[in-house]
Amino acid sequence: MTNVRPLTAADLDWVPALTDAAFCRISEALYGRPRTPPLFPPHQFSYRLAVDRDGCFAAFDGERPVGALFSVARGPLAWVGPIAVAPDVENQGIGQALMAACLESWARRGVRLAGLETFPSSPKHLHLYAKAGFRPGWTGLGVRKEWSPPPAAPAAPAAAASPPAAVQWPDGVAISGDPPSLDFVYPGLDLRAEAETTRRQEIGELLVTDGGCALCHVRSTFHPRPGSTFVPFLAARDAAAFDRLLRAAECLAARAGCHAVSLRLPGSCWRAYRHLADRGYRDMGAMLRMKRGERPDYDHADLLYCDNWL
Numbered sequence: 100m101t102n103v104r105p106l107t108a109a110d111l112d113w114v115p116a117l118t119d120a121a122f123c124r125i126s127e128a129l130y131g132r133p134r135t136p137p138l139f140p141p142h143q144f145s146y147r148l149a150v151d152r153d154g155c156f157a158a159f160d161g162e163r164p165v166g167a168l169f170s171v172a173r174g175p176l177a178w179v180g181p182i183a184v185a186p187d188v189e190n191q192g193i194g195q196a197l198m199a200a201c202l203e204s205w206a207r208r209g210v211r212l213a214g215l216e217t218f219p220s221s222p223k224h225l226h227l228y229a230k231a232g233f234r235p236g237w238t239g240l241g242v243r244k245e246w247s248p249p250p251a252a253p254a255a256p257a258a259a260a261s262p263p264a265a266v267q268w269p270d271g272v273a274i275s276g277d278p279p280s281l282d283f284v285y286p287g288l289d290l291r292a293e294a295e296t297t298r299r300q301e302i303g304e305l306l307v308t309d310g311g312c313a314l315c316h317v318r319s320t321f322h323p324r325p326g327s328t329f330v331p332f333l334a335a336r337d338a339a340a341f342d343r344l345l346r347a348a349e350c351l352a353a354r355a356g357c358h359a360v361s362l363r364l365p366g367s368c369w370r371a372y373r374h375l376a377d378r379g380y381r382d383m384g385a386m387l388r389m390k391r392g393e394r395p396d397y398d399h400a401d402l403l404y405c406d407n408w409l
Contacts, residue, residue, distance in 0.1 A: 101193050103200045106148060106155040106167060114157075114167045114183075115141050121183035129220055139181070142300075142318075147171065149296045153208065156200045158184075158193050168197040170204075174289030175211040178408040190223075198231045212285070212392035216408045219387040233389035237398075238366030239408055241383035242375050243327075244349070245359040272347040275307040284334050284404055285397050290314065293332070303328070306347045311335030311403070313344040317355040327359040328352035331407035341374055341403040364405035365398040371405060 106114070119136035126134045147169040148155050154177070158166035165188050170179040179201055184193045205213060216239045217224045225235065276298055281288040293314055294305040303316040313333040330348050335341035352360050364371055366385065388408065398404055 100160075101165070101191070101196045102159045103156050103196050104159070105152070106157040106169075108145070108148065110157045110164065110167070111144050111148065113164050114144050115139060117164060117167060117185055118144075118181055118183040120186055122181070124186040124189075125218070125221070129218055142302075144169070146296060146300060146302065149300065150292050153204050154179075154201060156197050156204075158197050160188065166193045166197050168201055170201050171293070172205060172208055172210055173293070174287040175209055176285045176288050177205055177210045177213045178406075179213065179215045180409055194227050195230065198227070202231060210392070212390060212394055212397070214388055214390045214408055216386040216388050219385075225387075225389075228389050232391040234391065234395075235387055235389050237388035237390065237395075239363055239386045239388045240366050240372065241361065241363050241385070242372075242380040243359055243361040243383050244375075244378065244380045246353075247358065267346075268350045269308075269343040269346045272306055272308045272343050274304045275312075276305060277307070278305060278312050279307060281312075281334055283336055284402065285394070290332060304351060306344055306351070308335075308340050308343050308347075310337055310340035311344055313348050315348045315351050317352060317357060326357050327361055328355065328357045329407075330360060330362045330405065333362065333405040335403045338370075338374065338403065341371065342378075345374075345378060362405045363407045363409065367396070367398050367400060368402050368404050369400045371403045374403070375405075 115137065119138050122138050123134045123136060126132065151171045154170035154172055156168045157164060166184040168179065168182045170177060182194060182197060215228060215233060217228060276294060278290040278294050281290060290312070297303050297305065297314060297316065302318045303314070306313045306315060311334050314331050316329045316331060328348065328351065333344055335344055349360055362375070365388065
């Protein structure tokens with residue numbers, strides 16, 4: 100019988116290997132090619148656990164760990180992932196048990212809308228999430244902008260690390276630990292836990308301007324590629340604020356010695372996508388988004404909003 104309990108820091112000793120094994124198996128089954136671990140940066144798991152301890156769970160068969168789930172509740176808007184089950188015990192209800200524990204936690208904490216991203220070509224995953232009340236119909240897009248890194252030797256001047264457009268720090272953007280109100284995205288949306296954990300673990304910074312904010316991870320918790328800054332959240336009330344935050348993220352990346360910035364965003368946020376494309380961001384592929392709860396179409400075409408649900 101599967102036993103599910105809250106995940107602890109001690110579980111992080113086995114979680115990375117189990118998650119890598121599960122996703123390598125999924126990749127081979129869906130795409131016919133094996134992947135070489137690690138697929139996830141190990142510090143991603145400690146970050147996710149620190150952000151939302153009440154939303155992370157471990158599954159056991161007796162004393163043996165057989166599954167893990169991570170989720171993040173941003174106030175009333177939450178998302179789940181990754182979910183991993185040991186390959187040799189798939190299709191035994193472990194994923195359902197983990198998801199049930201997560202949904203119960205969300206219900207206690209007042210989550211009104213929940214989402215996830217999954218493989219569009221995997222009937223097994225669609226079935227699992229549909230049984231939990233999630234419905235497909237949305238996309239999640241990845242975008243990335245790269246520039247040439249400075250030479251390793253001789254030592255380059257600081258300006259050489261800047262993107263080709265010689266991005267300078269924009270006026271009106273500050274590094275802060277306190278996110279502004281984000282009710283214009285979703286009422287009650289709360290980024291404080293992620294901002295606090297980002298600063299405490301020295302992963303990156305929260306950028307704030309009049310009309311929005313951006314969370315920037317220069318030590319990425321998602322992309323294992325070296326030299327890449329990841330922006331798991333960016334939201335702005337208007338195009339000017341969106342552009343200021345994006346330019347500040349690029350400048351922060353360059354100052355940290357990175358030569359790329361990556362984001363994810365809802366495919367429905369077409370205005371944000373066009374702004375990114377105009378600034379040189381290019382597609383990295385799409386995933387299927389599934390949602391359950393109130394106002395699933397909050398991320399409409401005019402909303403200048405990027406988020407990470409992976």
